[in-house]
Amino acid sequence: xxxxxxxxxxxxxxxxxxxxxxxxxxxxxxxxxxxxxxxxxxxxxxxxxxxxxxxxxxxxxxxxxxxxxxxxxxxxxxxxxxxxxxxxxxxxxxxxxxxxxxxxxxxxxxxxxxxxxxxxxxxxxxxxxxxxxxxxxxxxxxxxxxxxxxxxxxxxxxxxxxxxxxxxxxxxxxxxxxxxxxxxxxxxxxxxxxxxxxxxxxxxxxxxxxxxxxxxxxxxxxxxxxxxxxxxxxxxxxxxxxxxxxxxxxxxxxxxxxxxxxxxxxxxxxxxxxxxxxxxxxxxxxxxxxxxxxxxxxxxxxxxxxxxxxxxxxxxxxxxxxxxxxxxxxxxxxxxxxxxxxxxx
Amino acid sequence: xxxxxxxxxxxxxxxxxxxxxxxxxxxxxxxxxxxxxxxxxxxxxxxxxxxxxxxxxxxxxxxxxxxxxxxxxxxxxxxxxxxxxxxxxxxxxxxxxxxxxxxxxxxxxxxxxxxxxxxxxxxxxxxxxxxxxxxxxxxxxxxxxxxxxxxxxxxxxxxxxxxxxxxxxxxxxxxxxxxxxxxxxxxxxxxxxxxxxxxxxxxxxxxxxxxxxxxxxxxxxxxxxxxxxxxxxxxxxxxxxxxxxxxxxxxxxxxxxxxxxxxxxxxxxxxxxxxxxxxxxxxxxxxxxxxxxxxxxxxxxxxxxxxxxxxxxxxxxxxxxxxxxxxxxxxxxxxxxxxxxxxxxxxxxxxx
Numbered sequence: 001x002x003x004x005x006x007x008x009x010x011x012x013x014x015x016x017x018x019x020x021x022x023x024x025x026x027x028x029x030x031x032x033x034x035x036x037x038x039x040x041x042x043x044x045x046x047x048x049x050x051x052x053x054x055x056x057x058x059x060x061x062x063x064x065x066x067x068x069x070x071x072x073x074x075x076x077x078x079x080x081x082x083x084x085x086x087x088x089x090x091x092x093x094x095x096x097x098x099x100x101x102x103x104x105x106x107x108x109x110x111x112x113x114x115x116x117x118x119x120x121x122x123x124x125x126x127x128x129x130x131x132x133x134x135x136x137x138x139x140x141x142x143x144x145x146x147x148x149x150x151x152x153x154x155x156x157x158x159x160x161x162x163x164x165x166x167x168x169x170x171x172x173x174x175x176x177x178x179x180x181x182x183x184x185x186x187x188x189x190x191x192x193x194x195x196x197x198x199x200x201x202x203x204x205x206x207x208x209x210x211x212x213x214x215x216x217x218x219x220x221x222x223x224x225x226x227x228x229x230x231x232x233x234x235x236x237x238x239x240x241x242x243x244x245x246x247x248x249x250x251x252x253x254x255x256x257x258x259x260x261x262x263x264x265x266x267x268x269x270x271x272x273x274x275x276x277x278x279x280x281x282x283x284x285x286x287x288x289x290x291x292x293x294x295x296x297x298x299x300x301x302x303x304x305x306x307x308x309x310x311x312x313x314x315x316x317x318x319x320x321x322x323x324x325x326x327x328x329x330x331x332x333x334x335x336x337x338x339x340x341x342x343x344x345x
Numbered sequence: 346x347x348x349x350x351x352x353x354x355x356x357x358x359x360x361x362x363x364x365x366x367x368x369x370x371x372x373x374x375x376x377x378x379x380x381x382x383x384x385x386x387x388x389x390x391x392x393x394x395x396x397x398x399x400x401x402x403x404x405x406x407x408x409x410x411x412x413x414x415x416x417x418x419x420x421x422x423x424x425x426x427x428x429x430x431x432x433x434x435x436x437x438x439x440x441x442x443x444x445x446x447x448x449x450x451x452x453x454x455x456x457x458x459x460x461x462x463x464x465x466x467x468x469x470x471x472x473x474x475x476x477x478x479x480x481x482x483x484x485x486x487x488x489x490x491x492x493x494x495x496x497x498x499x500x501x502x503x504x505x506x507x508x509x510x511x512x513x514x515x516x517x518x519x520x521x522x523x524x525x526x527x528x529x530x531x532x533x534x535x536x537x538x539x540x541x542x543x544x545x546x547x548x549x550x551x552x553x554x555x556x557x558x559x560x561x562x563x564x565x566x567x568x569x570x571x572x573x574x575x576x577x578x579x580x581x582x583x584x585x586x587x588x589x590x591x592x593x594x595x596x597x598x599x600x601x602x603x604x605x606x607x608x609x610x611x612x613x614x615x616x617x618x619x620x621x622x623x624x625x626x627x628x629x630x631x632x633x634x635x636x637x638x639x640x641x642x643x644x645x646x647x648x649x650x651x652x653x654x655x656x657x658x659x660x661x662x663x664x665x666x667x668x669x670x671x672x673x674x675x676x677x678x679x680x681x682x683x684x685x686x687x688x689x690x691x692x693x694x695x696x697x
Contacts, residue, residue, distance in 0.1 A: 001354065001689060001692050003688065004358060004362070004685060004688055011362070011365035011368070012365055014372075015368040015372060018382050019372070021372070021381060021382060023381060043618065071660040072659075072660070073659045073660060074659060075656065076621075076656070076664060077618065077619075077621040077622055077623070078616055078617070078618040078619045078620075078621060079405075079540065079607055079611065079612075079620070080656055083653075083656055084656060087392070101514055102516060104514070104515065104523060125513075125514035127514075176514075176576065177513065177514060178514070206508045207500065207507045207508070208503060208507065210502060232410035271496065280561055286398055304396075310555075
């Protein structure tokens with residue numbers, strides 16, 4: 001008994017002593033007038049090679065280039081999202097961001113409770129009333145919306161011009177309005193340069209699991225390639241890894257999404273439709289710093305460099321100069337408003 | 346357990362010892378990460394017990410974990426390992442939301458809340474009845490069946506919500522028409538913003554009820570007998586299959602009831618993944634609480650504190666550090682309970 005109490009006492013003493021340990025460089029107090037930003041990730045968290053990582057990069061860039069004080073929080077479960085945002089807002093951050101449409105309700109709630117704090121939501125879902133009229137978000141929320149259909153339009157045109165087949169493929173993840181935007185833009189791009197081309201569009205499923213099902217992606221892609229498709233555009237998260245695998249085994253081409261996915265299947269990735277989440281995050285932080293932050297719907301399309309396609313040393317050889325010139329001309333037309341890209345199928 | 350007089354040193358020393366070990370290991374982990382332990386533990390305390398909001402969040406998480414902890418402990422008392430609390434609580438939350446959606450808005454909330462609670466218990470109980478029945482009838486391993494059912498049930502619920510019930514561009518159902526229960530913040534304004542709600546009392550009542558059931562009823566006695574020595578219990582006239590089925594059913598119903606914490610008390614809708622991980626932490630809660638309802642309440646409070654604290658210190662140290670700390674608590678308890686008891690017994694033997 002006494003021996004145990006001695007051990008217990010010793011452990012407690014050791015713990016108290018360690019509480020005063022201060023490693024070098026810990027808790028350096030932040031400079032005062034730096035902009036303070038909090039970012040809460042979606043459950044996927046960092047390492048998803050998609051929008052969470054994109055937001056992280058944007059935040060890191062703001063730390064490097066703007067000297068911003070950025071705090072990242074990774075919630076452990078669904079009910080931690082709102083507390084995560086609230087923690088940051090209660091600390092008096094200048095800007096609090098939620099990464100992913102799933103934060104929409106939580107942001108709405110907090111924006112009314114903290115009217116002086118700026119909030120931003122990536123892919124924030126704009127709601128409409130019963131007559132279809134857009135209900136604007138609270139004035140202190142910036143809804144960062146990407147016009148994925150514009151980038152998809154360009155890769156669609158590129159696929160039709162450089163793919164060498166009149167049949168084009170599309171593999172979507174979860175069948176949802178967001179992914180339908182990709183399909184709509186892609187199909188419009190294909191039809192714009194090749195009216196008699198055909199797009200075979202398929203979805204991996206109707207639940208979020210459809211974004212993490214590579215074997216289903218491979219299955220869909222193989223069947224499309226066997227029908228004579230030469231290029232497949234995927235908008236399906238890690239399901240797309242199966243599409244790349246199919247492209248490798250069929251010696252065909254695929255188009256990546258969100259980030260440059262060349263490395264997933266070198267030589268078989270025609271291009272990637274990139275979504276500049278890092279740029280959007282960086283931009284929002286910059287606005288919060290220089291006082292020009294404004295709520296409302298902020299669109300990121302081709303004009304804002306929010307979406308685009310990859311053309312670099314890796315895929316130059318697969319894209320003839322004439323094709324590149326044609327796609328660039330289309331891009332200019334979209335930016336100028338001469339081409340209206342549909343966002344629904 | 347109940348037959349022997351409680352010895353305070355055997356009850357209190359092991360958890361204190363385990364906590365002290367975990368605290369020191371935590372210090373070292375934090376130092377290894379390059380942060381100061383005093384700062385991090387300060388933030389952890391401030392974010393959980395240090396203010397009313399944090400404390401409310403801790404109580405909110407405690408509610409869920411008491412339920413999933415009991416859901417593991419009751420079958421474990423009968424010798425069954427229920428790994429399925431994860432899907433049982435999801436099914437319970439979904440059933441509660443369905444009931445709340447189906448009831449007309451005019452039904453007063455106390456009546457609606459009771460109906461939703463019943464629906465939740467039935468939902469969780471149904472999911473647990475499958476492994477219970479398979480074990481009782483065919484001797485199928487409940488471990489494998491509950492793990493597999495987690496995948497099946499969660500995938501099914503995701504599909505139903507995504508395909509039929511969700512609000513566009515979200516992963517949740519519409520809000521329930523009635524049945525939402527008051528939050529603490531409605532009575533005590535300093536709890537403002539926290540999700541703690543009166544379902545905490547439902548969880549505590551369930552824990553009290555389970556204590557009574559296990560230690561004061563014939564069925565509870567039979568259940569424990571089956572867990573300790575199945576052959577002896579069977580020779581004594583207890584039906585093993587019936588007891589196993591019953592234990593799983595009770596466990597599943599309690600896990601399901603845990604779903605109302607989120608659905609009735611917090612968001613008023615079912616959302617995919619609302620209690621992700623709580624079924625698995627429930628296993629740890631049952632272990633640390635030593636399958637005793639009172640121990641489970643305290644263990645749930647401890648793990649809720651670590652979980653909420655993890656969010657509060659997330660800005661300084663990565664989330665994974667708190668996960669490691671939770672694991673250290675589990676290991677320390679697993680080691681300390683038999684070890685401390687052995688030392689105490691040995692000392693007692695010498696003194697006598």
